[in-house]
Amino acid sequence: xxxxxxxxxxxxxxxxxxxxxxxxxxxxxxxxxxxxxxxxxxxxxxxxxxxxxxxxxxxxxxxxxxxxxxxxxxxxxxxxxxxxxxxxxxxxxxxxxxxxxxxxxxxxxxxxxxxxxxxxxxxxxxxxxxxxxxxxxxxxxxxxxxxxxxxxxxxxxxxxxxxxxxxxxxxxxxxxxxxxxxxxxxxxxxxxxxxxxxxxxxxxxxxxxxxxxxxxxxxxxxxxxxxxxxxxxx
Amino acid sequence: xxxxxxxxxxxxxxxxxxxxxxxxxxxxxxxxxxxxxxxxxxxxxxxxxxxxxxxxxxxxxxxxxxxxxxxxxxxxxxxxxxxxxxxxxxxxxxxxxxxxxxxxxxxxxxxxxxxxxxxxxxxxxxxxxxxxxxxxxxxxxxxxxxxxxxxxxxxxxxxxxxxxxxxxxxxxxxxxxxxxxxxxxxxxxxxxxxxxxxxxxxxxxxxxxxxxxxxxxxxxxxxxxxxxxxxxxxxxxxxxxxxxxxxxxxxxxxxxxxxxxxxxxxxxxxxxxxxxxxxxxxxxxxxxxxxxxxxxxxxxxxxxxxxxxxxxxxxxxxxxxxxxxxxxxxxxxxxxxxxxxxxxxxxxxxxxxxxxxxxxxxxxxxxxxxxxxxxxxxxxxxxxxxxxxxxxxxxxxxxxxxxxxxxxxxxxxxxxxxxxxxxxxxxxxxxxxxxxxxxxxxxxxxxxxxxxxxxxxxxxxxxxxxx
Numbered sequence: 061x062x063x064x065x066x067x068x069x070x071x072x073x074x075x076x077x078x079x080x081x082x083x084x085x086x087x088x089x090x091x092x093x094x095x096x097x098x099x100x101x102x103x104x105x106x107x108x109x110x111x112x113x114x115x116x117x118x119x120x121x122x123x124x125x126x127x128x129x130x131x132x133x134x135x136x137x138x139x140x141x142x143x144x145x146x147x148x149x150x151x152x153x154x155x156x157x158x159x160x161x162x163x164x165x166x167x168x169x170x171x172x173x174x175x176x177x178x179x180x181x182x183x184x185x186x187x188x189x190x191x192x193x194x195x196x197x198x199x200x201x202x203x204x205x206x207x208x209x210x211x212x213x214x215x216x217x218x219x220x221x222x223x224x225x226x227x228x229x230x231x232x233x234x235x236x237x238x239x240x241x242x243x244x245x246x247x248x249x250x251x252x253x254x255x256x257x258x259x260x261x262x263x264x265x266x267x268x269x270x271x272x273x274x275x276x277x278x279x280x281x282x283x284x285x286x287x288x289x290x291x292x293x294x
Numbered sequence: 295x296x297x298x299x300x301x302x303x304x305x306x307x308x309x310x311x312x313x314x315x316x317x318x319x320x321x322x323x324x325x326x327x328x329x330x331x332x333x334x335x336x337x338x339x340x341x342x343x344x345x346x347x348x349x350x351x352x353x354x355x356x357x358x359x360x361x362x363x364x365x366x367x368x369x370x371x372x373x374x375x376x377x378x379x380x381x382x383x384x385x386x387x388x389x390x391x392x393x394x395x396x397x398x399x400x401x402x403x404x405x406x407x408x409x410x411x412x413x414x415x416x417x418x419x420x421x422x423x424x425x426x427x428x429x430x431x432x433x434x435x436x437x438x439x440x441x442x443x444x445x446x447x448x449x450x451x452x453x454x455x456x457x458x459x460x461x462x463x464x465x466x467x468x469x470x471x472x473x474x475x476x477x478x479x480x481x482x483x484x485x486x487x488x489x490x491x492x493x494x495x496x497x498x499x500x501x502x503x504x505x506x507x508x509x510x511x512x513x514x515x516x517x518x519x520x521x522x523x524x525x526x527x528x529x530x531x532x533x534x535x536x537x538x539x540x541x542x543x544x545x546x547x548x549x550x551x552x553x554x555x556x557x558x559x560x561x562x563x564x565x566x567x568x569x570x571x572x573x574x575x576x577x578x579x580x581x582x583x584x585x586x587x588x589x590x591x592x593x594x595x596x597x598x599x600x601x602x603x604x605x606x607x608x609x610x611x612x613x614x615x616x617x618x619x620x621x622x623x624x625x626x627x628x629x630x631x632x633x634x635x636x637x638x639x640x641x642x643x644x645x646x647x648x649x650x651x652x653x654x655x656x657x658x659x660x661x662x663x664x665x666x667x668x669x670x671x672x673x674x675x676x677x678x679x680x681x682x683x684x685x686x687x688x689x690x691x692x693x694x695x696x697x698x699x700x701x702x703x704x705x706x707x708x709x710x711x712x713x714x715x716x717x718x719x720x721x722x723x724x725x726x727x728x729x730x731x732x733x734x735x736x737x738x739x740x741x742x743x744x745x746x747x748x749x750x751x752x753x754x755x756x757x758x759x760x761x
Contacts, residue, residue: 083691083712108713110691146692147434175563178697179723181708196708198695198723202563202577205584209695230566233731256391256760265399266719272396272403 081110084187111146118143121206122150128171133162151209156221159212160248163227166199166208174199174208177224180234182242184267192216193244197224197231214244223249241266355380361745363392369468369749370756374733378742386737386745388730393760401720405686406432407647409717411504413707416722417758418501419464422457423700424707424758425506426450428720430587430696431709432508435689438640445636446510447589452523452626453496453505454588454698455619459530460489461701461753462612466537469609469750473550478540485533492526495519498651498658510639513651520627527627530620537613551606555736555748558603565735566728569703570615571752574600574607581699588698593622605751612701612753645687648679686715695723702726702753724758 086108087093089101117123126143130136139162142153154162166174178198185192191213200207214221223246224231235246236255243264246252254261263270272286284290333352335345349357362373373389397416401409413428414421433439467482490500496519497505497512505512541547557567559575572579580597582590598614600607639646648668652661668676689711697706703725710719729752736748 106713108691147437147694149434149694151693176568177566178695178704178706179708179721179728181719181721181723183693183710183719183721196693198706198708200704202579202584207585207695209693228566229564230728230731233727237727254391256394258391265396272399 081112083108083110083185111144113142114145116143118145118150121204125150125172125206125208128169129162129165132165132169133158149207149209151211153211153213156212156214159210160222160224160226163197163199163210163224167227172201173203174201174206176200176202177228177230177234178207180224180231180238182238182244182266184242186268188213190215193219193221193242195221195238195244219243220245220247222247223252225249240264243267356384359742363389369754372730372749372754372756372759374745374749376737376742376745381742383737383740383742383745386734388733390727390730390756390759393756395761397761398720398722401717403716405715406508406689406717407686409720410507411502413720413722414502414504415757416761417700417702417705417724417726417755419461419755420457420700420702420705420758421501421503422450422453422506423698423705424722425504426454426588427696427698427700427705427722428707428709429506429508430698431694431707432689434694434696435692435709435711436508436645436687437690438509438642438645441640441642443510443637443640444589445630445633446638446640448626448629448633449511449515449638450506450588451590451593452623452630453493453511455622455626456489456492456523456526458619458701459616460486460493462616463489465612465701465750465753466609469747469753470541472746472750473547475541475547478537481533481536481540485530488526488529492519492522495522507639507647509642509645509647510637512647514638515630516653520630523623523627527620527623530616534613534616534620541609542613548606550747551604551609551751552602553604553606554740554744555605555608555751556603557732557736561732561735562603565732567703567732569699569701569725569729570608570611571603571729571732572703573598573611575603576601581697581704585697587696593625595619595621605747608751608753615701643678644682648675648682688713688715697723700725702755702758703729722758722761724761726752726754726756726758727761730754730759 084107086104086106087102088097088104089099092099116126118126122145126140129140133139139155139158140152141155144151144153166172176199178200181196181198183194183196185194188194192215194211194213197210197212198207199210212221219242221244223235225235225246226248232250233255235249236252238244239246239249239252240254240257241264253259257265278284335349337345357378359376359378360373361376363371365374371392373392375387375389376383377385397412401412404412409428409432410425413424416424430439433442463482463486467479467486470476470478470482493503494500496515497503557565557571557575559572559577561567562572562575562577568579576599578597578599581587582595583597595618598611598618600611648664650661650664651658652663654662668679691711691713693708693710695706695708697704699705704723705725706723708719708721708723709717712718732752733749736752737745740748
C-alpha cells in the first residue's frame with residue numbers, strides 16, 4: 061500500500077495515477093515526527109488517493125441517469141464536474157451554483173425520480189485546498205429503486221452551499237446539523253440555526269481542526285493524554 | 295398577547311409578569327435574560343389552581359407550552375414547544391440535542407473495530423442495527439462483502455430480527471403506557487426481557503453489545519443459544535397474540551389512536567419518512583426486500599402494510615412485523631443448526647479480530663488457549679495480535695453508504711476513509727432524527743392529548759436523534 065522512496069529532494073517520487081485524487085501524503089508511522097522518530101519508518105511515504113474519476117460509459121442504469129441529466133441540462137459538464145464510481149456506488153460531484161436546479165430535475169423528472177433524500181452529511185477535508193468543506197447528499201429513487209450520491213464542495217473561506225430544502229423538505233434538519241457541525245452555510249434554508257449543540261456554542265465541532273476535548277487523565281502519577289493527542293498510527 | 299407556561303425552563307426575565315407561585319420569585323434555574331414575549335408562568339407542580347385562576351382573568355386562550363425535555367411521555371429528552379389555542383395546537387416545534395454526546399466525533403479517534411462500540415450506543419433500542427449498517431459500510435470499503443461467512447450473516451439476521459421484536463415491544467409498551475394502557479406496558483416489558491436474556495446469552499450484554507464487527511460477529515453462539523432462542527420463539531408465539539387481543543378492537547385504544555398523527559404518502563416522501571409510518575400509507579417499501587443485505591433475499595417473509603396512515607395503522611404494522619420477524623428467526627435457527635463449527639469471521643487474518651472469548655471461572659474473558667498461544671508459543675502471533683488490537687486494520691480511501699431497515703426506518707452509515715486505521719468520518723442517517731421532523735405536520739390543528747400519541751407512533755429514540 062505504501063511506497064518507500066528516498067527522502068532527498070529532486071529524487072523520483074512515484075507519480076500517482078493522473079486521474080486519482082491525491083488528498084495528502086503521509087510520512088513515517090506511529091505519528092512521531094522529526095529527530096525524535098527512532099521507529100525506523102521515518103522515510104516511509106504514502107499518498108492518500110481517493111478513487112479516480114470514471115469516464116462514460118459507466119454501465120447499467122448509471123448511463124441512463126447520466127444521459128438523462130445531459131438531456132435535461134444543456135451545460136451538464138459545468139454542473140457535474142466529476143463522476144466517481146467506487147464499490148458499486150456512484151457519486152456525482154456537483155458545482156454548488158447549479159445544485160438547486162439539478163436536484164429539482166432529479167426529483168421531478170419521470171426517468172430520474174429521486175423522490176427521497178436519505179441524508180445530508182458533511183465531511184471536512186483540510187488538505188483539499190480550495191474545497192475543504194463537502195456536503196454529501198444520498199438520494200433514493202423508490203420508483204426505479206436506484207441510489208445515487210451527490211457531493212458538493214465549498215472553500216473554507218466562503219462556506220456557502222445552496223439549500224435543497226425547497227425540493228427536499230426533509231433536508232431541513234440535516235442541513236441544520238451539517239451547519240451546526242461544520243459551519244457550512246446553506247443559503248436559502250428557512251431557519252438555519254444550530255440543532256444539536258447549544259445555540260451559543262462557539263465553533264463547529266466536527267471540523268478536523270476542532271479538538272475532541274478531554275483532559276489528561278492521571279493514574280498513579282502517570283498521565284494519559286486526551287484522545288486527539290495520543291499516538292495516532294498515521 | 296402570548297402566554298408562556300414552562301416547566302422551569304423558559305426565561306423568566308425582569309419584564310415578565312411574575313410567577314404563578316406566590317413568593318416563589320424568579321425561577322432560580324432559568325436563564326433569566328431571555329426576551330420572553332408576554333406573561334411567563336413558572337410551573338413547579340401542585341400549583342395548577344393558582345395558575346388557572348390567574349390566567350382565567352386574562353380572557354386570552356393563546357398559550358405557549360414548553361413540554362419536556364424531562365416530560366415522561368416524550369420518549370426521553372425531547373422538548374416540544376406547543377403554541378395552543380385552548381387545547382388545540384396551532385403550532386408545534388421540536389427542540390432536540392439534549393442527548394448529543396459527540397459519538398460521530400469520537401469515532402474518528404478510535405480504530406474501525408472500536409467504532410462498533412460507539413455506534414451501538416446511538417439508537418439504544420436497536421443497537422444491533424447500528425452495528426450492522428456501520429459494519430456493512432466498512433466491509434464495502436474493504437471490498438470483503440462477498441467474503442463474509444454465511445454463518446455470520448445468518449447470526450446477524452437472527453440478532454437483528456430479535457432486536458426488531460424487542461424494539462417494537464418497547465414502542466408498543468411505552469406508547470400504551472402514555473395513553474393509560476398499563477397492561478400493555480407491563481406485558482411489553484416482560485416479553486422484551488425475554489429477548490434481552492437471549493442477547494445476554496449470545497453477546498454477553500443486554501444492550502451496547504458491540505457484537506457485530508467488521509468481517510463477521512465477535513464470537514460464535516454458545517452451545518445453549520439455539521435451544522434458548524427456540525424457547526423464546528415458542529414463548530412469543532404464545533404471548534404476542536395477547537397484544538392483538540388487548541388492543542386491536544379495544545374501543546378506547548382505537549378511540550385514542552385512529553385518525554391521530556395522520557401523514558399520507560406525499561407527506562412521507564417530502565419529509566423523508568421511512569419505516570412503519572411509510573408502510574402505514576400502504577406503500578410496501580422495505581429495504582430488506584428492495585435492497586437486500588446480509589442475505590435477506592433468502593428468507594420467506596411478508597412486508598406489512600396498512601391502509602390508514604395514522605397511529606393505529608403504525609401500531610398494527612409493528613404488531614404484524616413482530617410475527618414476521620419470528621418467522622425469520624425460526625428460519626435462521628433452522629439454518630444455524632446445520633452450521634455448527636463453521637467460521638463466524640472473515641478468513642483474512644489482517645482484518646479478523648485475533649482474540650477469541652471463552653467462559654472462565656471468573657466469567658467471560660480472553661480464551662486461555664489464545665493467551666497460551668500468543669504468550670507462550672508464537673512471537674509472531676503476539677506481534678500480530680498486538681498490531682491488530684492497538685493499531686487496527688487500514689481501510690482503503692473512499693466512501694460508502696449501506697442502509698438497513700431498522701425498526702424505525704432507513705438507518706444508514708455514511709462511512710468515509712482516508713486509508714487510515716480510523717474512520718475519517720462516520721455519519722449516521724438515523725430514522726428517528728428524520729422521522730421526528732414530521733411532528734409538526736402530524737400535530738398541528740390537533741388536540742394536545744393527541745401530541746403524545748402522534749409522537750409515540752413515530753417511535754423516536756433520542757439516543758439516535760441526538761447521537
